[in-house]
Amino acid sequence: MKILVIGGGGREHALVWKLGQSAGVEKIWCAPGNAGMAQEAECVVVDAGGVTGLVAFAEKVKPDLTVVGPELPLVNGLVDEFLARKWAVVGPDKKAAQLEGSKIFAKEFLQRHNIPTAEMYGAHDSAGGAYGALCAVDWPVVIKADGLCAGKGVFVAPNPDAATDFIERVMEKNELGDGGKRVMLEEALEGEELSFILLTDGERYAPLVPTRDHKRAFDNNQGPNTGGMGAYSSAQLLPADLRDMIEKTIVEPTMNGLAADGIPYQGFLYVGLMLTKDGPKVLEFNCRLGDPETQAILARVDFDLAEVLADAAGGKLKPEKMKWKGGASACVVLASGGYPGKFDTGKEILGLADAARVPDVKVLHAGTRLAGDLIVTSGGRVLGVTATGDTLSAALEKAYEATGKIQFDGMHYRRDIGKAHQQSSAAGD
Ligand SMILES: Nc1ncnc2c1ncn2[C@@H]1O[C@H](COP(=O)(O)OP(=O)(O)O)[C@@H](O)[C@H]1O
Numbered sequence: 150m151k152i153l154v155i156g157g158g159g160r161e162h163a164l165v166w167k168l169g170q171s172a173g174v175e176k177i178w179c180a181p182g183n184a185g186m187a188q189e190a191e192c193v194v195v196d197a198g199g200v201t202g203l204v205a206f207a208e209k210v211k212p213d214l215t216v217v218g219p220e221l222p223l224v225n226g227l228v229d230e231f232l233a234r235k236w237a238v239v240g241p242d243k244k245a246a247q248l249e250g251s252k253i254f255a256k257e258f259l260q261r262h263n264i265p266t267a268e269m270y271g272a273h274d275s276a277g278g279a280y281g282a283l284c285a286v287d288w289p290v291v292i293k294a295d296g297l298c299a300g301k302g303v304f305v306a307p308n309p310d311a312a313t314d315f316i317e318r319v320m321e322k323n324e325l326g327d328g329g330k331r332v333m334l335e336e337a338l339e340g341e342e343l344s345f346i347l348l349t350d351g352e353r354y355a356p357l358v359p360t361r362d363h364k365r366a367f368d369n370n371q372g373p374n375t376g377g378m379g380a381y382s383s384a385q386l387l388p389a390d391l392r393d394m395i396e397k398t399i400v401e402p403t404m405n406g407l408a409a410d411g412i413p414y415q416g417f418l419y420v421g422l423m424l425t426k427d428g429p430k431v432l433e434f435n436c437r438l439g440d441p442e443t444q445a446i447l448a449r450v451d452f453d454l455a456e457v458l459a460d461a462a463g464g465k466l467k468p469e470k471m472k473w474k475g476g477a478s479a480c481v482v483l484a485s486g487g488y489p490g491k492f493d494t495g496k497e498i499l500g501l502a503d504a505a506r507v508p509d510v511k512v513l514h515a516g517t518r519l520a521g522d523l524i525v526t527s528g529g530r531v532l533g534v535t536a537t538g539d540t541l542s543a544a545l546e547k548a549y550e551a552t553g554k555i556q557f558d559g560m561h562y563r564r565d566i567g568k569a570h571q572q573s574s575a576a577g578d
């Protein structure tokens with residue numbers, strides 16, 4: 150099997166790593182990939198967001214299967230182009246990807262099918278309308294930009310001044326671009342957050358092992374939000390009774406709702422949940438795997454990933470094939486100095502070979518590139534040091550041991566991955 154992986158971050162490196170271990174895989178391309186993926190696959194200079202360039206490349210090399218990492222090509226309709234040419238691809242088409250591409254579309258879907266979610270106060274396409282609506286909400290209120298905003302489109306506003314300021318920045322100053330053309334106001338929920346990620350072929354689905362990520366930049370959930378500073382996976386994260394409740398009250402109604410609406414959904418579906426005192430409620434859908442959750446999830450794969458993904462693309466998912474390693478896994482993200490704010494790139498990364506020698510560790514690359522013989526930083530999140538172990542503490546110990554061997558100018562990371570949630574329940578992890 151020849152496989153094309155679209156994207157160039159830690160999530161995609163994890164996919165390449167595990168696809169490369171599949172027996173039937175003879176070739177992997179990545180568009181555009183990174184320095185880590187370049188050691189395991191052929192990286193090609195094609196923009197991951199551009200549908201035309203990706204179709205042209207696939208036309209040329211004819212992969213047997215394409216796996217789409219990020220949301221942008223999905224929301225831009227890449228899968229529609231592939232399906233029109235009868236090419237096997239993992240990921241939802243443009244319509245189904247609206248579950249992530251439009252938060253208002255997702256909310257209306259949830260309401261239509263009576264799936265538990267925060268109450269929507271209203272949707273607005275003008276700043277005036279949104280300001281006006283603030284007099285009739287409870288505080289805090291959650292303000293969500295409708296479109297893709299790379300994690301910057303949601304604000305839990307404590308009071309009218311803060312809400313007005315956010316609406317002004319999003320709708321009048323267009324700070325988030327087109328993603329902020331419409332906003333939605335919704336009820337603020339309280340509880341602990343949990344991601345539930347599944348793979349579906351449109352009919353059958355299989356949950357992946359549970360994970361939790363860490364969004365804040367610094368230890369103890371301090372500092373600004375990031376794309377994710379680490380993640381871990383262990384069975385303890387999701388007791389069987391909670392899993393059953395999520396499947397019964399959220400996942401099954403979602404699958405049935407998609408079918409009833411004539412929106413066949415194939416690929417990964419990421420359900421962001423708040424575990425409230427009234428049960429789990431949906432915060433959002435993502436139409437792809439999370440990053441860095443994927444790194445922790447795929448570290449526990451004990452099955453042939455390429456075969457399972459090809460089954461899913463072909464409408465023949467066999468959930469029973471998906472066997473997982475017991476124990477736990479953890480991914481510690483090493484970020485550039487200043488991230489998530491301004492940061493420099495081009496810093497030489499030292500110690501990668503030493504880190505790779507720690508047993509059960511895989512150093513997954515995110516923002517890295519080759520500069521001659523050197524591997525240098527090229528993004529905010531640079532590496533995801535990923536380890537497995539019989540217990541979460543064993544996995545964490547190995548991940549941090551390997552982390553200790555890596556160095557680059559300005560490097561920072563959290564020292565409390567896998568621990569933070571025990572200290573604060575509503576901090577937004
Ligand atoms: N209704 C809500 N109540 C409380 N917190 C919320 C609510 N919706 C979102 N949040 C918080 O904002 C974060 C980001 O919101 P989310 O809907 O996941 O959008 P995105 O990931 O696209 O930024 C969530 O992880 C959660 O911490």
Ligand SMILES: [Mg+2]
Binds near residue numbers: 421433
């Ligand atoms: Mg989210």
